Amino acid sequence: MNFDKILQKPFLISVFVFNIILFGVIVFLLGYVQNLLDSDSRNNLEEIVSQNKNVITSKLLLDLNRLDIISNKISDGLKNKNxxxxxxxxxxxxxxxxxxxxxxxxxxxxxxxxxxxxxxxxxxxxxxxxxxxxxxxxxxxxxxxxxxxxxxxxxxxxxxxxxxxxxxxxxxxxxxxQMNELFAASLFSSKGYMYVINSEGYIILHTKHINCALKSDNYFRDVYEYGNAEAVRKMKEDIKANKSGFMENVVNGEKTFSAYTPIEQVHDWYLVTSVPTDVIAENGNVVMKIFYMVMVALVLIFLVSICYFAWNKRRQKRTLEKIAFVDNVTGGNTYNKFLVDVQELLNKSTDKQFYVLNFDVDNFKYINNFYGFACGDKILRQIYNSVNSWMQPG
Missing domain, CATH: 3.30.450.20 (PAS domain)
Structure with a gap:
């Protein structure tokens, strides 16, 4: 009925608004958690790059120190010979x-x-x-x-x-x-890889890795061809300022995090370490999957609860309507239902006239007294069915 639909509208609107708010909260939480994981991954990668640089620098300085020792010996030899x-x-x-x-x-x-x-x-x-x-x-x-x-x-x-x-x-x-062995390092179960470049982006060394199958001998040019012009611009600015930096890139369809830092002890060398995001944030990805599963479960539980609430409310409504509008003897409409239907009919058809037919069964109480109420109810149902069969739509 129209009246019932009107009553349902605030409930439906409330459910719709609540769903939108819930969806927005979930999207915000997912984005927030993903940003935390990305930030954590970035910090981990930058720390690893710094550690790799220290290891490589130590190896390089060790060799240069050996040359210094030889140089000092030669100087001493010259002094002895005057x-x-x-x-x-x-x-x-x-x-x-x-x-x-x-x-x-x-x-x-x-x-x-x-x-x-x-x-x-x-x-x-x-x-x-x-x-x-x-x-x-x-x-x-x-x-x-x-x-x-x-x-x-x-x-x-x-x-x-x-x-x-x-x-x-x-x-x-x-x-x-020998130089490749000097720079060899196992990064994230061999899934990470490194470059050594100069300030102009030309590749001096790189680890053996499928993603190091270079298109050219210039790292800037390769990153640019992968569609990351902004990362190239920022990287050039950082290198010019002798600063460390970080960028996201897509290599062979795989999203990667890359961190770069100058090797101060070696003139004009920069270390670039790249790692696929799904590797560096492997534990974080598990957390995100669990988070997604929990969110989906909560949404499903909420939807099931809403559906159950709506179904239960509808069932209760039908029960109440049956009590108020269905006669328990004949199964037909009660007088209250008659009043509601008449009111709706009059509201719809203001230009028409209607008539009310009312009749009674004389001395019906004698049937109940002599034959019992079950027989009387059966006769009432027969009368109802007969009258109802004569009725036309409307």
């Missing part, structure tokens, strides 16, 4: 290189003339690692091509002092394999 002339100094450096049992070590004078493998003199004055060392900066070079065998190598270089002056440099050659 060499002062430049020609004598150069001859000493040449002889030392030729007599060295370690083929990976070679010396160069201040003019950049060095004796490397097979002790052939070559000019390294144009090499960046030599220029930095001759200026007093110990360093390890970027990947370069050997003039001897054409293979990729790295060169560690430190200044050589005598009488408080730099008279040359001492170098150690690292093969690409």
């Amino acid at each position: 060499i002062t002339k430049e020609a004598e100094l150069n001859k000493f450096l040449e002889d030392y290189s030729k007599n060295s049992i370690d083929d990976s070590l070679f010396l160069a004078n201040k003019d950049g003339i060095a004796y490397v493998e097979k002790r052939i003199p070559i000019d390294i004055s144009g090499r960046r690692y030599f220029k930095l060392a001759i200026d007093g900066i110990s360093n390890i070079s970027e990947r370069t091509i050997s003039r001897i065998n054409g293979e990729y190598i790295f060169v560690g270089s430190v200044p050589l002092y005598y009488d408080n002056k730099i008279i040359g440099t001492i170098q150690k050659i690292y093969t690409e394999k």
Whole structure:
């Protein structure tokens, strides 16, 4: 009935509004929890990058310190021989290189003339690692091509002092394999991977990983091609300011977290560590799944409760209507139901006239007295069914 529908509207509106509020709260909670997990993952990754940098830096500095020790020994040897002339100094450096049992070590004078493998003199004055060392900066070079065998190598270089002056440099050659082993690290069950890049983004080293199958030799260019131009811009700004940073990226369809930091002890090198988000936040993902399951369970419980409440309310309404509007003897309408139906009919049809037919059964009480109430009720039902069969719709 219209009256009943009107009564139901506030309830339906309340349920609808409550559902919207509940949905909004769930979405907010899910977003909040996800942000907490992402923040925790970011902090973990940045801490791991810092630890990796410290380990790698320690290894690099250990090798450079070894070169410094050799450099100090050579300086002591020069002092013992009391060499002062430049020609004598150069001859000493040449002889030392030729007599060295370690083929990976070679010396160069201040003019950049060095004796490397097979002790052939070559000019390294144009090499960046030599220029930095001759200026007093110990360093390890970027990947370069050997003039001897054409293979990729790295060169560690430190200044050589005598009488408080730099008279040359001492170098150690690292093969690409040796340098990769130096940087080898197991990250998140081998699912993480690392790059070493310079300030211009060119890749110096990288771990062996499927996601390191590079499109180019420049990390900036690769990230840009993955569609993350904003991350490239921020990364360039951070590197220019010699700052650490963090970015999210999508590599081969997989969302990753990447953190980068300068390796201060190695000139112009930066360490980039990348890890898939589902790996670094594995425990967090389990928590999120449990959270989703709990939320779904709560929503289902709420919906079932609402449905049960609505069903129970409807059942109670039908029970009350039956008590008020259904005659318990004939199963037909009561007088109260008649009044409600008449009122609705008059409200709908104000331009029509209606008539009321009323009749009674004379001396009906004698039937109840002589034959009993069960017989009387049966006769009343028969009368009701007969009259009801004559009725037309409306």
